[in-house]
Amino acid sequence: MERTGAQIVWETIVREGIDTVFGYPGGAILPTYDAMPAYPVRHILVRHEQAAAHMAEGWARVTGKVGVCIATSGPGATNLVTGLANAMMDSIPIVAITGQVATNLLGNDAFQETDVTGVTLPITKYNYLVTDIKDLPEAMAEAFYIARTGRPGPVLVDICKDVQNASIDWVYPETLHRPGLHKAPRPEPNAVVAAADLINAARRPVIIAGHGVSMGHAESELLELVERANIPVVSTLLGLGSMPETHPLAMGMGGMHGEAATNHAIQECDVLIAIGMRFDDRVTGRLDQFAPNAKVIHYEMDPSEVGKNVKPTVAVLGDCRVTLAATLQHIQPNNHAEWLATIQNWQSTTREVDIANAEVDELIPPFVMRQLWHSTKGNVTVVTDVGQHQMWEAQYFTHTKPGQLITSGGLGTMGFGVPAAMGAALGNPGHVVWAIVGDGGFQQTLQELATIVQDKIPVKIGIINNGFLGMVRQWQQFFYEKRYAGTPMLSPDYMKLADAYGIPSLRVTTNDQVADAFRQANEHDGPFLVEFRVKEEVNVYPMVAPGAAIGQMIRRPGPAVVQGPSGVQPSW
Amino acid sequence: MKHTVVAWMEDRPGVLTRVTSLFRRRGFNIESLAVGHSETEGISRMTFVVSGDERMVDQAVKQLEKQVDVTRVEDVTNQPAVVRELALVKVRTDAQTRAEVMQIVDIYRAQIVDVALDSLVIQAIGTEDRVDSLVELLSAFGVVEMVRTGRVAMTRGRAQRGLNGQPTSAAVKANGRKMGI
Ligand SMILES: Cc1ncc(C[n+]2csc(CCOP(=O)(O)OP(=O)(O)O)c2C)c(N)n1
Numbered sequence: 001m002e003r004t005g006a007q008i009v010w011e012t013i014v015r016e017g018i019d020t021v022f023g024y025p026g027g028a029i030l031p032t033y034d035a036m037p038a039y040p041v042r043h044i045l046v047r048h049e050q051a052a053a054h055m056a057e058g059w060a061r062v063t064g065k066v067g068v069c070i071a072t073s074g075p076g077a078t079n080l081v082t083g084l085a086n087a088m089m090d091s092i093p094i095v096a097i098t099g100q101v102a103t104n105l106l107g108n109d110a111f112q113e114t115d116v117t118g119v120t121l122p123i124t125k126y127n128y129l130v131t132d133i134k135d136l137p138e139a140m141a142e143a144f145y146i147a148r149t150g151r152p153g154p155v156l157v158d159i160c161k162d163v164q165n166a167s168i169d170w171v172y173p174e175t176l177h178r179p180g181l182h183k184a185p186r187p188e189p190n191a192v193v194a195a196a197d198l199i200n201a202a203r204r205p206v207i208i209a210g211h212g213v214s215m216g217h218a219e220s221e222l223l224e225l226v227e228r229a230n231i232p233v234v235s236t237l238l239g240l241g242s243m244p245e246t247h248p249l250a251m252g253m254g255g256m257h258g259e260a261a262t263n264h265a266i267q268e269c270d271v272l273i274a275i276g277m278r279f280d281d282r283v284t285g286r287l288d289q290f291a292p293n294a295k296v297i298h299y300e301m302d303p304s305e306v307g308k309n310v311k312p313t314v315a316v317l318g319d320c321r322v323t324l325a326a327t328l329q330h331i332q333p334n335n336h337a338e339w340l341a342t343i344q345n346w347q348s349t350t351r352e353v354d355i356a357n358a359e360v361d362e363l364i365p366p367f368v369m370r371q372l373w374h375s376t377k378g379n380v381t382v383v384t385d386v387g388q389h390q391m392w393e394a395q396y397f398t399h400t401k402p403g404q405l406i407t408s409g410g411l412g413t414m415g416f417g418v419p420a421a422m423g424a425a426l427g428n429p430g431h432v433v434w435a436i437v438g439d440g441g442f443q444q445t446l447q448e449l450a451t452i453v454q455d456k457i458p459v460k461i462g463i464i465n466n467g468f469l470g471m472v473r474q475w476q477q478f479f480y481e482k483r484y485a486g487t488p489m490l491s492p493d494y495m496k497l498a499d500a501y502g503i504p505s506l507r508v509t510t511n512d513q514v515a516d517a518f519r520q521a522n523e524h525d526g527p528f529l530v531e532f533r534v535k536e537e538v539n540v541y542p543m544v545a546p547g548a549a550i551g552q553m554i555r556r557p558g559p560a561v562v563q564g565p566s567g568v569q570p571s572w
Numbered sequence: 573m574k575h576t577v578v579a580w581m582e583d584r585p586g587v588l589t590r591v592t593s594l595f596r597r598r599g600f601n602i603e604s605l606a607v608g609h610s611e612t613e614g615i616s617r618m619t620f621v622v623s624g625d626e627r628m629v630d631q632a633v634k635q636l637e638k639q640v641d642v643t644r645v646e647d648v649t650n651q652p653a654v655v656r657e658l659a660l661v662k663v664r665t666d667a668q669t670r671a672e673v674m675q676i677v678d679i680y681r682a683q684i685v686d687v688a689l690d691s692l693v694i695q696a697i698g699t700e701d702r703v704d705s706l707v708e709l710l711s712a713f714g715v716v717e718m719v720r721t722g723r724v725a726m727t728r729g730r731a732q733r734g735l736n737g738q739p740t741s742a743a744v745k746a747n748g749r750k751m752g753i
Contacts, residue, residue, distance in 0.1 A: 122597055
């Protein structure tokens, strides 16, 4: 079939089963836009390209497909950079299509020419500069294949304008001709048996479940392992939900803002079973004092993650669903009664002091997170931004299944929340999606309110307004003697702002208004904005100071503000 | 410790940038790097020397292996291998010193590839150590210019297979998987 380059872009997108893309046009991508209306694809016109990338990420996370964002050359493409870097860190499959100046202008510093493949080289899994129509069919097909295969990630295809206009006799390239893909991993003989032996012999085992568990759909294998051998489970931020937190063996998040008992369990364990996680410094704290007595088993699909930060005793390479299932064949039942009792004891003495008390008169963010969970019975996708509210969500929302939380983990990208929530809402129609954002992060991408209205995206926005760049303020309080340089932050009148866009809104200033606000927002058919005017200088506890071992936590200063029942989530 | 690593990669635009940017970003200490064609059309072969602890070398190999363009990586440090380097050295000479320089060249089985009134260009091929020691001797006469290729390496024997059960670059030319979803 005779097809133009622009048509090949859309043909490939449609073949991938993608019905929604996020973009912003401009001169160098115009031919591709011109061809778009002929294809069954919905285009969401964003207000800033960064948001297009984040929307593609949110959409990819809920659909399991590859998200697509589109931008023009030069500034359009450079605006995508933050989103690409975010997708790279969190292994989210997206394809970015960017227009490039015509081939005869390449390298001449032409108008809006930027070396986009150069700029994005370290923040994409792979990228292409297409200067010949003959290369486009393969580049497009491969881009999607590479984005979603193995450890997923972002791929960028930069297409010269004349290539978009050129024609070729097109057939979808059915087979892949890239010898560098699917290299056989270095075999680790008997790894599965060696891992099982270590697990069976462990007296104080702990599992750390990462993003890889849900990406590999290995939740039931994980649960089987946990229940058969009675092993407590810690989650990374992106691993939350892969183990239901209602389970008695779930210990929630570990690391910098991990619960005290959880961090103690990691530090005291004798066998650490790391599944689909990469020992990020936010999880390990000071590396040379991390889990000092533990033999480490690392289940991992990306060989380069093995031994990068922590050298495992046994590495089990491959898809963790397959490798866990194989391990299970050798796992004996165990009860670890003594170890679990020790942990319970820690929980009873550590948990309650770090949980803020709802009885205090002021509105505090942890309470908002609990009410969000109550109001939806967990039947919601929460997309957070980055900062204190993100950690409170991780601590106080009870995650029971993957996909309940979408957040920017590795890059910690402020401004991610609202656009990623929009992508998630579009990818999962009929499902309630809440963007929970700080006043700082919200103001980084609030221009997308217009997109919400124009495209009728039924996303709910909860702004946790504490008048500060809260997390940075907390660091200043702890480590810079409360010198709040550059962190007090003014907000507009958010209700007026919402009104200007035609979005209904509420302001909540007391505890007793919270539940009702959530109810109203959830019942409203369409977008809704709630501003929570929370107490200003509230801190996330516990906290491991940067560079400290995770067992050394800054705890909530006594007397405890607190009364939560120990060992369980607070009653509120 | 120094490791000699051989990597095969698709000869595509940007592949060198990709590899060198990776080395820079991850802070790998690369002492030399030599690239050229391999026996397979479209596949380039790179030999590089990385120095560092075990973790750094392991990471260098694995991060390279992860690259889409890279088809195979092999650390040949502890394998029987032919490891060579080529150097061209321009040495200042005059009527008095020329004979002496030629004698050294002879001992090292190097070659004189250019003769001028005031200089000689010497081509030396050998292990790095050997080239080093030749250069050191020649420096007494005055080295005007020098270029060294960096190590290139090839394992001995083993007609067909690569290490770790990986096929050779020729065998994986096309892996023919289905691309669609
Ligand atoms: C784009 C970006 N810039 C800066 C930071 C550094 N940073 C991390 S948390 C934070 C404060 C966030 O404040 P806010 O959005 O109000 O949320 P809060 O912490 O108060 O919940 C900042 C500035 C970042 N993560 N991302």
